[in-house]
Ligand SMILES: *[C@@H]1O[C@H](CO)[C@@H](O)[C@H](O)[C@H]1NC(C)=O
Ligand SMILES: *[C@@H]1O[C@H](CO)[C@@H](O)[C@H](O)[C@H]1NC(C)=O
């Protein structure tokens with residue numbers, strides 16, 4: 249990031265005429281080095297009572313399709329260390345349909361949000377000592393249009409989308425965003441996210457790299473990407489659960505043997521039929537049905553008010569009952585579609601919405617984010633459209649009328665990107681059952697890359713924080729011990745440790 253405060257010479261009269269040409273050149277350069285749009289700066293944040301923000305924040309919309317009036321909402325948190333040289337990271341949550349404010353509010357944003365007390369009251373924002381803005385500038389982006397605070401005028405067209413279209417819009421966003429913030433063009437740029445962003449990230453990276461090859465301006469200084477508990481490949485992800493359940497002690501050795509024998513290791517494409525494989529799998533499903541899919545160590549709270557609507561899906565009954573509990577906790581569900589349920593791996597073609605899957609996967613509380621982002625004084629402070637104009641913010645939307653998984657397996661993307669020298673970190677909270685680490689480990693092994701630093705523990709502090717293995721072609725795999733699907737939410741200190749080390753190019 250180049251300096252933004254190019255100060256004009258105080259006394260031009262004192263300069264010799266020969267210097268005028270130089271001066272003009274400098275001036276024209278300074279004009280091209282236009283900096284962050286001043287009206288995008290966030291100067292106050294309702295709920296935050298500190299004297300000043302720990303770094304500069306900017307937020308607003310970027311139009312990615314004029315015809316449809318498609319506008320993507322971003323929130324930039326500049327690095328609290330050295331924004332001029334620290335990396336810039338684009339963060340994407342998954343779904344499809346989930347807002348990246350999940351990351352901002354609950355995972356690695358600059359604040360910890362504390363409930364304001366009564367339901368709907370404004371939360372209190374306290375500084376997060378493990379914010380990823382300690383070591384990088386982070387762009388939280390709501391994508392595709394229709395998600396979070398992003399919206400389009402022509403909903404009927406814009407909200408029918410898919411992987412490839414989303415990647416295209418995201419690339420358009422980046423090109424326009426860097427035109428607005430050219431001071432960041434020289435910083436190393438990374439793309440990161442989790443869950444279904446396991447699809448967004450490689451497909452967008454591919455677009456970015458293609459743009460670089462084609463000489464598209466501005467040139468993005470793309471260095472690599474990071475995927476947490478990411479969706480990657482129908483077979484590998486779909487086959488991951490049974491070995492995970494076995495390794496975690498959720499099913500017995502006998503059940504494991506029966507299932508693997510009957511299904512011959514093909515769990516991803518079973519149909520809930522009465523064959524022996526189906527029978528064995530339904531026993532597995534029963535055994536794990538009451539666990540919190542996003543972190544098997546956590547309880548799964550479920551408001552009794554939420555109706556689990558059954559529509560036509562092949563989701564097993566045990567899964568549909570997941571989370572139905574007698575615990576009378578008055579929590580809202582923060583979790584519709586952050587990723588995909590058991591026995592329903594992401595397949596090619598139209599991705600069913602959570603409503604259609606007939607599951608309401610609960611477990612977490614989204615109250616503070618909902619209260620904060622639906623307060624118009626907050627909306628106005630962050631330059632988002634008011635509730636009356638674009639409706640309420642929801643963590644995961646069902647507004648996308650069609651979302652097609654049309655990019656296929658990500659394995660070929662990962663191969664292509666890593667072989668071209670882009671760095672990749674694939675990390676997994678090892679207690680996530682939604683996109684289990686066993687699947688990520690297996691597809692990575694299938695690449696056939698040479699191991700250059702073999703499986704070993706890594707440490708954030710004095711304790712083992714997880715395990716890691718490094719491959720050639722700049723690919724690192726890491727687990728985070730005891731973390732669920734949204735790693736930084738469970739293990740913020742460990743998350744900042746692996747994040748900052750990996751960005752710096754150091755060993756985990
Ligand atoms: C599932 O996929 C495997 C290959 O991965 C194939 O051999 C098998 O026939 C498929 N089973 C069904 C029920 O489609
Ligand atoms: C579900 O299936 C039944 C019968 O198979 C059909 O009558 C009904 O319309 C279907 N519902 C939906 C929402 O597709």
Ligand SMILES: *[C@@H]1O[C@H](CO)[C@@H](O)[C@H](O)[C@H]1NC(C)=O
Pocket residue numbers: 294295370623624625626
């Ligand atoms: C939004 O928050 C402010 C406090 O910052 C409060 O005065 C206002 O009533 C809230 N608005 C709504 C609609 O809740």
Ligand SMILES: *[C@@H]1O[C@H](CO)[C@@H](O)[C@H](O)[C@H]1NC(C)=O
Pocket residue numbers: 458663664667668
């Ligand atoms: C990666 O993809 C690009 C664009 O499709 C292609 O031109 C290039 O040859 C691929 N590179 C590798 C190493 O597969």
